[in-house]
Amino acid sequence: MSDDLGQGWQRPDPRMLLVYPVKELGRFLPVVIGVLVAGTASGGPGTWLQLLGIGVPIALGVLRYLTTSYRIAQGRVELRRGLLNRHVLSTPLDRVRTVDVTAPPVHRLLGLTSVRIGTGTASSDEDDHLDLDGLPAERARRLRADLLTAGTDSEEQAATAVLDLDPAWVRYAPLTSSGLVLAAGVLGLTSQVVDSLGGLRVDARNLHDGAGAWSLWVAVPLGLLGLVVMVALLSIGGYVVTNWGFRLTHTGPGRGGAWQLRRGLLTTRETTIDDERLRGVVVGEPIGLRLAGAARASAIVTGLDRRESGSAVLVPPAPRAVVERVAGEVLRTAAPLTAPLTRHGPRARNRRFTRALGPALLIATAALVLTALADLPLWVPVLAAVGLPVAVLLAVDRAAALGHALVEDHFVVRSGSLVRRREALEVDAVIGWNLRATWFQRRADLTSLVATTAGGRQAVSALDVPEDAAVAVALAATPDLLAPFLAGPPD
Amino acid sequence: MTEQIQPRLREPSQRVSPRARLMWGLGAALEAGALLVVLVVVGPAGGWLPLPWWALVPVALGAVAYAVVVPQWRYRVHRWEVTGTAVYIQTGWWARERRIAPMSRIQTVEHAEGAIARLFGLATVTVTTASAAGALEIDGLERDRALALVDELTLMADSVPGDAT
Numbered sequence: 001m002s003d004d005l006g007q008g009w010q011r012p013d014p015r016m017l018l019v020y021p022v023k024e025l026g027r028f029l030p031v032v033i034g035v036l037v038a039g040t041a042s043g044g045p046g047t048w049l050q051l052l053g054i055g056v057p058i059a060l061g062v063l064r065y066l067t068t069s070y071r072i073a074q075g076r077v078e079l080r081r082g083l084l085n086r087h088v089l090s091t092p093l094d095r096v097r098t099v100d101v102t103a104p105p106v107h108r109l110l111g112l113t114s115v116r117i118g119t120g121t122a123s124s125d126e127d128d129h130l131d132l133d134g135l136p137a138e139r140a141r142r143l144r145a146d147l148l149t150a151g152t153d154s155e156e157q158a159a160t161a162v163l164d165l166d167p168a169w170v171r172y173a174p175l176t177s178s179g180l181v182l183a184a185g186v187l188g189l190t191s192q193v194v195d196s197l198g199g200l201r202v203d204a205r206n207l208h209d210g211a212g213a214w215s216l217w218v219a220v221p222l223g224l225l226g227l228v229v230m231v232a233l234l235s236i237g238g239y240v241v242t243n244w245g246f247r248l249t250h251t252g253p254g255r256g257g258a259w260q261l262r263r264g265l266l267t268t269r270e271t272t273i274d275d276e277r278l279r280g281v282v283v284g285e286p287i288g289l290r291l292a293g294a295a296r297a298s299a300i301v302t303g304l305d306r307r308e309s310g311s312a313v314l315v316p317p318a319p320r321a322v323v324e325r326v327a328g329e330v331l332r333t334a335a336p337l338t339a340p341l342t343r344h345g346p347r348a349r350n351r352r353f354t355r356a357l358g359p360a361l362l363i364a365t366a367a368l369v370l371t372a373l374a375d376l377p378l379w380v381p382v383l384a385a386v387g388l389p390v391a392v393l394l395a396v397d398r399a400a401a402l403g404h405a406l407v408e409d410h411f412v413v414r415s416g417s418l419v420r421r422r423e424a425l426e427v428d429a430v431i432g433w434n435l436r437a438t439w440f441q442r443r444a445d446l447t448s449l450v451a452t453t454a455g456g457r458q459a460v461s462a463l464d465v466p467e468d469a470a471v472a473v474a475l476a477a478t479p480d481l482l483a484p485f486l487a488g489p490p491d
Numbered sequence: 492m493t494e495q496i497q498p499r500l501r502e503p504s505q506r507v508s509p510r511a512r513l514m515w516g517l518g519a520a521l522e523a524g525a526l527l528v529v530l531v532v533v534g535p536a537g538g539w540l541p542l543p544w545w546a547l548v549p550v551a552l553g554a555v556a557y558a559v560v561v562p563q564w565r566y567r568v569h570r571w572e573v574t575g576t577a578v579y580i581q582t583g584w585w586a587r588e589r590r591i592a593p594m595s596r597i598q599t600v601e602h603a604e605g606a607i608a609r610l611f612g613l614a615t616v617t618v619t620t621a622s623a624a625g626a627l628e629i630d631g632l633e634r635d636r637a638l639a640l641v642d643e644l645t646l647m648a649d650s651v652p653g654d655a656t
Contacts, residue, residue: 302621432592432625435500439585452592452625459624468497475498481593485572485579487501 009069009080012134015110019134021061022106028057070132077117077147079130089130095119097277098301099144101270103137108268113140117147148258148272159260163315163326165246170236172317175288176296179235183227186234241265243316248326259299259330261313273312277302279429279455280410281314281327283337285420295323299330300425300456312456327424336410336424341403342473347444348464349399356398360391394418404449404462404469406476411451413462423460427477429453435470449474500589503572503579510611511569511631515562518607523554571629573644578618580627590627596620597648602641604634616640 025032035053068081078090098118107113117130135143173179244265251257252275259278261271280300289295297315314330315323328334367384370376397417405412411430414422434450441447441464449470450461462470475482530547564584571580578597581589601617608614614637618627632640 431596431620431622432590432627434591434625435589436583437587442587450624452620452622454621458622467499471500472497478593481577481591482500484574484577485500485503485591486498 009071011069012065012132013112013136013139015112015136016134017062017065018110019106019112020064021058024057024061024064025054028053032057068133072143072146077130079132091117091119091130093147096147097274099147099272101137101140101144102264103268105266107134111137113137115140115143144270144272148274159249159251161247161249162329163246163248163322165243165263165316166318169294169316169318170239172289172292172294173235173239174232175292175294176235176286176317178238179231182234182238183231239316246316248314250329263313263316271312273299273301277455278330279453280423280425280460281331281337282424282456283323283327283422285320285422287418287420289317290420293320294318295320297323297327297330298456300423300429300453300460302429302453302455331410331424333408333410336405336407336412337422339405339407339412341405341412341414342469344402344404344446344462344464344469345466347446347466348402351441351444351446351464352399352402353392353395356391356395357388360387363387402463404465404473406473411460411473411477413460415461415463425451425453425460429455430478433474433478433482434459435474437467451477503570503581505571507566507569507571507629507631508611508613508633508636509566510613510633512562512566514607514611514613514631515565516558517610519561520558521607523558527551527554569629569631573640575647578627578644580629582628582630590625592618592620592625592627594644594647597644600641600644600648602637614638616644618644 032053035049038049063083064081067083068079070077070079072078072093075093076090077093077096078088080086080088096117096119098116100116100118101113102116103113112134113136115132115135117132119130132140132143241264243263245268246263247261249260249262251260257275259273259275261273263269278299278301281297282300283295283297285295294317295315296313296317299312299314301312315326324334324337327337331337364381364384364387367376367381371378371381394417398415401415401417401420403414406427407424409427410424411427412422412424414420430451430453432452434452435447436450437447444464445467446464447467447470448461448463449465450459451474452459465473471482471486475486527547527550530550561584568584568587569582572578575594577591577593579589579591581587597618598621599619601619602614603617604614608631612634613631614634616629616632616637618629620626629637629640
C-alpha cells in the first residue's frame with residue numbers, strides 16, 4: 001500500500017502557501033501591530049519597518065512550506081521540518097494507533113486537512129507529534145485508510161452508520177456542567193479584559209441606590225435568572241460547536257475493523273479508533289441528564305494520547321435508549337450495560353451514610369455553636385441545617401448506585417450520584433488489580449476494588465465491595481493471576 | 492454465589508528489611524520535628540501564632556506517636572512477593588493497599604535510593620505497567636536484594652512477548 005505513494009519526499013499541498021503565512025502573521029501579531037503603529041507615528045523610515053514587519057512573517061511562512069516534507073516508505077512514516085533546527089520524526093507503520101483528521105476553518109475553506117498520526121506517545125511536547133499539516137481532504141482519507149489497514153488486505157469497505165446526531169438533542173446541553181465551565185471561562189476572560197482596559201469603575205453608592213429602588217427581592221432572582229439563561233445559552237452553543245454533524249460509523253469486518261467519529265461545526269474533527277484498541281465503554285449520567293432520561297457515553301481506548309482523551313466520546317448527551325443502543329453496538333453485546341449488578345450490601349450503604357452525613361452534621365453543629373457564641377446572623381445555621389436532608393438524599397442515591405458484575409467477559413462497575421457512571425471494561429484489558437481498604441473499611445470487611453487499564457481514566461474502580469465478593473470477581477476475571485495468592489480455607 | 496467458603500487473598504510472603512522501620516522513623520521524625528520547630532520557635536517569634544502554650548502538648552504527643560508508632564505499623568503491613576507470573580505487594584498503614592500485576596504487563600522496573608534510604612543501605616524498587624494507576628512500589632529493601640530483584644524482574648518481563656497494553 002505504501003509503495004504507490006512513492007519513495008520520494010512530498011511537500012504539503014501548495015494551498016498551504018496561503019495558510020502558513022497567515023499562521024505566522026497571527027503568531028507575530030503583537031510585533032506586527034507594534035511595528036505598524038510605530039511606523040505610522042514616526043513616518044519616513046517607518047514604511048520600511050512596516051514592510052519588514054509584514055514581510056518577515058510571510059517569508060517565514062513560505063520557508064516553513066519549503067522546509068516541510070514527509071514520506072511513507074519502507075514501512076515508516078517520516079516527517080521532516082525546520083530550517084535552522086532540522087527535525088525528523090519517524091515511526092514504524094505498525095506502531096500507528098490512531099489517525100485524527102482535523103480541519104480548522106481556514107483549512108476547510110481551502111479544502112485542506114491536518115492529519116495527526118497517533119502512536120500513543122506520552123510526550124506532551126507539540127513538536128513530538130507527527131502532524132502532517134496541509135493534505136487535501138481526499139488524500140487524507142486515503143492515507144488514513146492506508147495507515148490503519150497496514151498489514152491487512154482489506155479493501156475499501158462500506159461504512160455502516162451507527163449514530164447520527166439528532167439536532168433535538170441540543171435540549172440536553174444545559175443539563176450538563178459544561179455550560180457552567182464555559183460561563184466561568186467567559187466571566188474570567190471578561191473580567192481580565194475589563195481589568196486590563198483600566199477596570200470598570202462601579203460607583204457603589206449608585207449601585208446601592210439603584211438596587212434599593214428595585215428591592216432585593218426582585219434584583220436577586222432577576223440576576224439569578226439572567227445567569228441561568230446565560231449558562232444555558234453558552235452550553236447550547238458549546239454543544240453545537242463541538243458536536244454538530246456528529247456521526248459514528250464502523251468500517252470493516254465485525255472485529256478487526258475501525259470506528260470512525262466525525263464532529264464539529266467550525267473545526268471538523270475525524271477520529272479513527274481500531275476495534276482492538278477499543279476496550280470498554282463508560283456511560284455517564286450527570287444528575288441533570290439522569291433526571292431527564294438522558295446519558296452520554298465515551299470509549300475506553302488504549303493507546304490514545306492522554307491529552308486527547310476527549311476525542312473518545314462515543315455519544316454526546318442523548319436519550320438513554322440511544323446511548324444504550326450505541327454502547328451495546330460498540331461492545332458487541334448489550335449485556336454489560338443492562339445486566340443486573342451485584343449490590344454491595346448494607347455495610348457499604350452504611351458507609352455512604354456516614355461519609356455524607358458526617359461532614360454535614362459537623363458543619364451544622366459548628367454553625368449552631370458559632371451562632372450561639374459569636375452571634376452570627378440566623379440564616380447561617382438555617383443554611384447549614386438544609387445541608388442535612390441534602391446529605392441524606394445524596395447518601396441514598398449513592399448507595400443505590402453501587403454495584404459490580406462480570407458480564408460476558410466485561411468487568412462492570414457502577415457508582416456515583418451527581419455524576420453516575422456505569423463502566424464496562426474488557427477483562428483482557430485489565431492490567432492489574434488494586435485492593436485498597438482503610439482501617440474503617442477493613443472493620444466493615446469492605447475494600448475498594450480497582451481494575452487498572454491502559455486507556456480512559458486508567459482505572460475502573462468499584463467502591464466498598466465486600467472483601468469476599470471483591471476477591472471472587474477478580475478471581476473469576478483473571479483466575480491465573482490471583483490463584484497463587486489465595487489463602488487456604490480458614491480453619 | 493452459593494454458601495461455600497469464599498477464597499480470600501493472603502498476604503504477600505516477603506517482608507521488607509527490618510531497618511526500614513528506622514528509615515521511616517527518621518523520615519517521620521524529621522517531618523514532625525520541622526512542624527514542632529515551626530510551632531515552638533518560628534511561630535512565637537513571628538508573633539502570628541494564636542495558640543496557647545498548652546495546645547502544643549497534644550501536638551507534640553501526636554508528632555512523637557507519628558514518628559514512633561507509624562513506622563512500626565507500616566512495617567507490619569509492607570510485604571511483597573514475586574512469582575513467575577505476577578508481582579504482588581501490600582503497602583500503607585491506615586489505608587492498606589494490595590496491588591497485583593502480571594509479569595506480562597510490566598513495562599519498566601526502576602531502582603531508586605533516597606537520601607535517607609542510603610543512610611540505612613536501603614532502596615526502593617518501582618514496577619510500572621501501562622496504566623498510570625498501576626505502579627507497584629516496594630520501599631525499604633536491602634540494596635543488594637533490590638538490585639537482584641530488579642535484574643530478576645527485568646529478565647522475566649523481557650521474556651514475555653507483547654506490548655504490555
